[in-house]
Amino acid sequence: MVSDQVARADHGHTITALSRWSILDKKLPPVNAINAVHVYDFDNTLFKTPLPNPKLWNGPTVGQLMSPDIFVNGGWWHDSRILSATGEGVEQEEKRAWNGWWNEKIVQLVQLSMEQDDALTVLLTGRSEKGFSQLIKRIVASKGLQFDMIGLKPAIGPNRERFQSTMEFKQIFLRAVLGTYASAKEMRIYEDRPKHVGGFRDFFADYNKHLINRGLNPITGHVVPVAELSTTLDPVVEVAEVQHLINAHNIAVAKERKGGRSGRLAIKKAVLFTSYMIQPSDTKRLISLLNTLAPETKDLKPLANTILITARSCPQHILDKIGGLNSKMKWEVTDIGSYQSNLWAVRVRPVPANAIYHSDNRTPAVVMGAKGGTRPADVNKIHQWQPVPADQNFVFETTVGEKVMLRIDREDQDGEDDQHDRLFPHRGSKRKFPSDDDRQSRHHGRDRGNGARDYYNSSQSRGGGDNRGRGGHRGGGAPRGNRGGRGGYKNSGRSGKGAHGYRSLDDVDTRESSQNGYGAAAVSYDDNTFPALPQGGPQFHQHLPPPPPYGQPFPIPGQWPGMGGNGQGRPSGGPGPDLQNFY
Template sequence: MVSNQATRADHGYTITALGRWSILDKKLPPVDAITAVHVYDFDNTLFKTPLPNSKLWTTPTTGQLMSPDIFVNGGWWHDSRILSATGEGVEQEEKRAWNGWWNDKIVELVQLSMQQDDALTILLTGRSEKGFSQLIKRIVASKGLEFDMIGLKPVVGPNHERFQSTMNFKQIFLKSVLGTYTSATSMRIYEDRPKHVDGFRDFFADYNKNIVSRGQNPITGHVIPVAELSTTLDPVVEVAEVQHLINFHNNSIAKERKGGRNARLAIKKAVFFTSYMIQPTDSKRLISLLNNMAPETKDLKNLANTILITARSCPQHILDKIGGLNSKMKWEVTDIGNFQSTLWAARVRPVPANAIYHTDNQVPSVVLGLRRGARPADVNKIRQWQPIPANQSIVFETTVGEKVMLRIDREDQDGEDEQQDRLLPHKGSKRKFPNDDDRQSRHHGRDHGRDHGNGGRDYHNSSQARGGGGDNRGRGGYRGGNASRGNRGGRGGFKGSGRGGKGAHGYRSLDDVDTRESSQSGYGPAAVSYDDNSFPALPQGGPQFQQPLPPPPPYGQPFLIPIPGQWPPPAGNNNQGRPSGGPGPGPDLQNFY
């Protein structure tokens, strides 16, 4: 016993030294009283931590928010106000112990650990000690959870350690625990991140190899993967909190910041396409046609939610011709068809027959569903349409609107179209379909490449419905198709932001710099809709932008966009209530990493 104590002391492994790693002012149990160590991760293991809403922000912007390299204060994982905004905010949620925001199975395991006298129970997270100590203690205490230690990452360790990453910090922390509690024969670690699960398993292998070489018995290490149960904030709250991040960033660089992060930032909108948007109830009716056409088709993705007008923002002169945003129009299904059993569509015509409409596709059509590998633009490849019986005809109403997501970009960045070039494939990705040359010969006598007062586009009425028409018929219709494909580069919208937007999902945990493995609803009366399966809908009541974003408010004031009927006005200049939120079902972010 004396020999073990001397060895621990020689290496600095004492209870007093170990206590310096914990933010709790709590005496640790004696060394010989502990035979097991139970370690719990916080974010998305014990607590359902909100992540950026991938249905609200473009993919590069999600990466920017997660990256530690974009904002002066580090972004999503480094500003405690993001975590504080969970639900209805700290003051309200603390009263009800953040009910609904816990992983109940892990909570039960913590409670069992608390009851086990020979177990050292630890909450270990890579969140910063300086920024999150008080908040995490309040969250844990509200649930009645008692840990022997709560470890958060300090700027410098008790022995002047510097940390390259969250995993590096956690491994140094655990080495101190095991070096102190040498009577412990086992350690369990509960972790949601696959990469960290592998990292802890490597840690146990290396640690055991080292102590066995010194004639000591190996420790039994168990790393238990936990299914991530993350959620999102209320969309209104999320935009407000991100605006706070931007305000702080802009104010900081205006005072003193120089170098790579000296660009002023702003929230802007990205319009992916303009279309005649179909209500969910009518989408279900249209999908019934698809079920009759392809009843047993596997990996089929249902759409039936739009009739394309134009890719990206619709020019104003076209909007004027078709009645503008929010205008209503009725359509009747006339034919059905498919392309190589990968895409199914319904051809439609306006009601009444002489109504003016516009579409970049050859003919107005609704993509009902497609299989993996197919693109909505493939609807222009359908050559044979089958008329539907009169008794199966469907008449439905649409609303002209835009598919919009939000992005963060430099405040001085030029117009929206230039930024959209980074988000959507278009000019450089045109692909000719069979008989393209034949289609280009049907331009109603217009000269190619010449603007005749309407931007080179035709306006359609029922006499053109069957034959197609329109100067853009040779463009392949749905330019950009699946707009999300344009985000692969993940450049983040401005210089220096690419590190946060790599790949389809840019999850960044705390200040790690390594990347990780990211229904038709949302129809509303506003001109902007989030209704599209390629870019799933926001929950009802989410922000819908009809106008450019207003200038940012002074720092400390919530960011609200004054759209009547959408967001409640502030209760007062200084004491306004926080918009409510909750875990709810939330969007599916299981593959967000």
């Protein structure tokens, strides 16, 4: 089928035929006036496209959001409401030309292309023509960028082509351009995705071989890799927009439009661990202490924000004994130690010394930082501790809280504890620990000193005493996504044996061609980035305006109020994860 489509693209090369590939109602320049073609990708090349925030959602949910087969309306990369919500919403951002959301270096290159009289300037993206044409035209026009062509992937091409992937669509599009502007001697393509960079280079090799076989001169093809500059939405806006996706999905499901997708969905919370949470100011003091006592540790990833109580939700009888959620407790730093110089921690004791506390770890400790593949649970492997000098010892206060991330699941799915078991399955432990029924929080009647404290070893079978969940994969084998849905983790999370795998940010493939697995993600230890969620699970849906009608390409002015008007609508979170590892 691909060869047939290529053959059709190689025939009927006229300006009129080529204009059918563009969403612009614009007359193309004469054939003999073009000597060069400059092609720019949109997502994360020209425009800083927001990605799902991995500090909000657990790994499987990020995969669900970026898959085209979970939601009836397609999900993150297939519903224009997500792109419309960038910053403070389309109505506000259009007035200021989405300031801060552009790759300004690429913008300058587009402007130079616009000034070059013999260059055809093209914006080419795999986003769907039906869903994104008007929105992308508004975004581009607000910046004053003028393209000769803007190509978005149609459901069916001008010559009845059907596309199994974005790369197939783009190659057929480029063949039509080069076939029409046959006098062009050069083509430049700007692309952020390494897989597509390689695909375009293969395209030039094949196309030039075809020209040489016909006795024609080859063209000069340049593929310019662009550093990906992704961002995230304001967290409140992001959760609200995902709720809109779910609302539209559930309405469609109620009308029996499932299309093979899952049933009614809901946002639920996933408690990753319960801990004594450390205030940011005290985290800085602890990191400063580590840098003073062990200056060679500056290359560690800093943590120093929790003292583990239990993995996942803490049993109520333990919570009752330690004062419940939000209760305060003071700790004194006593010792410092490391595991293979890859993980450093400080050991602490309660203040007063007879205070009741609980920890699944061998000893209450603050993991200060880790590197080299070590896990916070490896704090239990530290056997040599050195006392902290008396003049550097200090006391800090903690608050009992839960590290919560959000997940999307079937509305009638099991409870969060069973869900956690599926997301973070038991890994086993060589050490024997008492069962949950044998757990007892301790009451210290006296200070036993640093070497003789009766540290409580409770059940690590609930997660190995690890401060972070170990991602299990929902649904068996982990598909290797071809970026067809602009997302979808390849297999397990950062903390697992696999690597995250984002699928394409602008691929909007069909269900037949998609490979949509999603795996687990590592738990974020940045506990201070987002406040704890209200008890009882998120209630975001109770405060949302009704979603726009299903299929609306972007908000109608006045219909859908912009969100995130708290001044936090500018790009947040900095560059996203290194997507080069996720293809």
